[in-house]
Amino acid sequence: MKKGLLATGIIFCIAVVMAFYACGPKGPETIKIGINAPITGDIPKVGEGSKFAAEMWLEDINAAGGLQVGDKKYKVELVIEDNESKAESAVKVATKLITEDEVLAIVGPQSSKQAIPAGGKANELQTPMISPWSTNPDTTKDRPFVFRGCFLDPFQGPVAANFIKDEFGFTKAAVLYDVASDYPKGLAEFFKEAWEKNNGPGSVVAFESFTTKDTDFSSQLTKINNSGAQVLFTPQYYNEVALIVQQAHQLGWDKPIVGSDSWGSAETVKLCGKDCYGLFFSTHYAAAGATGATKEFIDRYNKNHGYVPDDVGALTWDSIHLLQQAIQNTGGLTGDIKKDRVAVRDQLAKIKDFDGITGKMTFTEEGDPIKCAVLVRISDAGEFEFYKSVCP
Amino acid sequence: MVLLQNLINALQWGSFYALIALGYSMVYSILMLFNFAHGDIFMVGAYIGFGVASALIALTAMGAFALPGWLILVLTILFSMFLTSFVGMIVERIGYRPLRAAPRASAAITGLMIGIILETGNLALLGAQRVSFPSMIDTVTYDMGGVFVTNKKIMIVVVSLLLAGALHQFIRRTRYGMAMRAMAFDYVVVPLMGVPLNTMAAMTFALGSALAAAAGILFGVAYPVLDPYMGILIGWKAFVAAILGGRGSVMGATLAGFLLGFIEIFVAMIFPSTLRDLIAYSIVLLILVFRPHGFFGEAYSARLRL
Structure with missing residues (x-):
């Protein structure tokens, strides 16, 4: 009897494993997220900040063994591409990320000069894009697939x-x-x-x-x-x-x-x-005198990279968490990248009172968050000091 | 008051054009080609200056020797001019000498390539971060009845004029200068008379590059943010100055450099600054329509003139 039970157990296990394998290819095993950042060009520090923040997020995901969506854990891969801080390169990068790398969503570009044209491309190809730092209204205007992580x-x-x-x-x-x-x-x-x-x-x-x-x-x-x-x-x-x-x-x-x-x-x-x-x-935020999750992020970034992160780092961190939240809110991915992209976009648009390290955010119709601005004074020691906060 | 202030602004801005335009002009007169990598040699000069200055400051800080700031600046300029002249010679040896018999268009394209190699090479070497040029002397601002002049501005204009004058004297009074002038008549025949073409070409490049290095350091003093692409735009504009001065003319390049500075500054003073380059370079175009060979240029001649 015992042998029989063991054999049944083994067969059952094999069946489960086989079923898992059979089902496997239907859903993606990894989620790819594109980062469109100015690694070289006029504002390389901005590119560096975006890259470091995204990598820190990936560390967290990997430490948790992957990203839980619905009842499945996915591996996450970041595809970081350089847009040379040029408008035309940003469009090229966006196209490459969407068509060749088949990313689920894109974070970046950062500055409006690149985010406006790249946003047009992402919208045309129906891929959700979040620009963490672009404050120009045109970036998200009439583009249901484009969002941002900052005020306008x-x-x-x-x-x-x-x-x-x-x-x-x-x-x-x-x-x-x-x-x-x-x-x-x-x-x-x-x-x-x-x-x-x-x-x-x-x-x-x-x-x-x-x-x-x-x-x-x-x-x-x-x-x-x-x-x-x-x-x-x-x-x-x-x-x-x-x-x-x-x-x-x-x-x-x-x-x-x-x-x-x-x-x-x-x-x-x-x-x-x-x-x-x-x-x-x-x-968007002041590093000196920050508290809570913001301080945690600053300390960790400072420890890893040896300097206090600027607003780009913090906004990229928030944007990628917004994206994570939206992906998880879908309740499960189908494996059809086109359908999944639409599902993620729909969830992004629904996010309310997201508690980010740069403040609370709720998206408007246009994909713009309502959030507060901070006035900073450069102190006599060269630090960015919080001076006052202005809310809409 | 505004006029006087802008006059001073223009003198400083024109100094850079003048020094860089000299390099274009000299090379053109000897080899009948425009060295389109010259703007990037200016950039390399600025970075070498940055390296030399940082090293000297570090040595002073460690107590190896005690140098006052102005001496560090002088040494930086001299060392960097010396080092950058080798960059110029290498560019000539690798980029232009093998193409001396080739059509001029090939040499022009080579120049653009070398420029790109210097830019991206620097990008690979030092990364894309902006470099902050060390401040060797403290800025002292003099208020002369509402017109503001800094010690740096005065220094930049004086050093540029000194260097242009020194080059003028070199070409006029030395044997090498004479050889350069001879070569400018005809770079095919003169070597047959025993003037070594290769030596002269290398020397011309060395001189041009040294002046570009000086311009680079002075630029760093005035605008202390360096990036690998800083030489492109100013190189193009200085090229315009070289054309405006008359190809191959030393005096012309200097004067046209300053003139270009004046045009840019004064156009921005009178018209909306958005239209600055549009109006400024339309004026340049207009001048060239009436004087197609520039101020000191002659038709169908590329002689090196003083």
Whole structure:
């Protein structure tokens, strides 16, 4: 009897294993997630931050033995591709990730310059894409498959304008921005609109621009200096911030300079030095003085990579968790990548009150989260200090 | 006041164009080719300057010797010019010498390739992170009745003019300078008279590259953020200056370099800055329509002139 029982047991086991194998190919064994990041090009630090945050997330998933979706555990693979911080490369990367690597969803690109065209591609090919850092409205506009992990420029522009009015009481502002890049151009215009709404038409006394790769701003800054502006708003990336701020000071500008979330890189202070101390910018989170899950993330990142993560890292972390949540909410994948992509998109759109390390998020119709902005002051030690929080 | 301030801005900005344009012009006069890798040699010069300056600062910090900041800067410029001249010679030896008999278009394409190799080589070597050029001297800003000048600005303009003047004297007074001028008449016949073509070509490249290195370091002093692609745009614009000055003209390249700086700065002063390059380079085009050979150029001649 005992032998019989054992034999039955063995046969049963084999049957189960065989059934498992037979069923196996119907569902995917691994979930692939694409990362579309600027590893080289103008803003490599941004690419590095995205990569590190995504890898940290993968470590967690691997430590848990895979990603639990419905009643099945899946292995997860990250496909990290470099978009060279160029719009055309970002589209190429998105296409490659979707058609060749057959990823379930894409995280990135980060800056609006790449996220706007790449988002168009992802939407066309019906693949969910989350841009963690792109704040320009066009990225997600009329694109049901495209989401983002941050607030928008139409929100950020007024935040900066109102902050300057409340904090300093100024009525005349100057703006200096890169006309050839979607993000600074869009934000400069939103700021101008908000400022003129507060202070009347013509209160932006200098609205000066330059083109990507320019290094000399002396002519524009001379104009700004003589325009009677009380404050300079410059929504530029960290490499230009250093040049603009230093040149402004050398031309005798001693008034405040205010920036936007693109300043929030670990590189800003490194390149800019003492010239940037005491300046303000609006952003997604402040590393100094963080608590709870945010602090945990910062400490872990700092331990692994030797520096405090900037907002890109934190937003990428949140975006990939949003994606994880949506994948898990599907309740099970069919194995048909096209159907699964649609299922993930539907779940993303439904997410409410997601508790991220950069704040609570609920998606709107357009795939944009409603969340708060933070104003940061660069301290005299070169750290990003929390100054105040502004909620919609 | 604004005018004076922009005059100073333009002098600084034009210095870079002038120094880089000199390299284009010299090479053109001797070998009848434009070295399109020149902008990238400027970039390499800036990075070598970064390396030398960092090393000297580190040695000073360790107490090997005590050097004041300005001496470190002078040494950095000299060392980097010396080292970068070898880069120029290597580029000539590997990239251009084998193609000397080939059509000019091939040499131009080679130049573009070498440029890409230098950019991506640097990218592979140092990574894509921006490099912060060390500040060797403290910035002192002088306020002269609303016109602001820094010690760095003055230094940049003075050093550029000194170097351009030194080159001028070198070509006018030395035997090598004479050989260069002779070569500029006819680089096929003059070597038959016993002037070594290879030596002269290498020397021309070395001189041009040394000037580009000086420009690179001065650039680093003024705009202390270096990246591997920093030489492309400024290289193209300096090339425009070389054409504007008249191909092969030393004085012309210097003057046109400054002129280009003035045009860019003043266009941005008068017109909306969004249209700066559009208007600035339309003006350049207009000048070339009326003076197709540039200021000091002559029709169908590429003589090296002073």
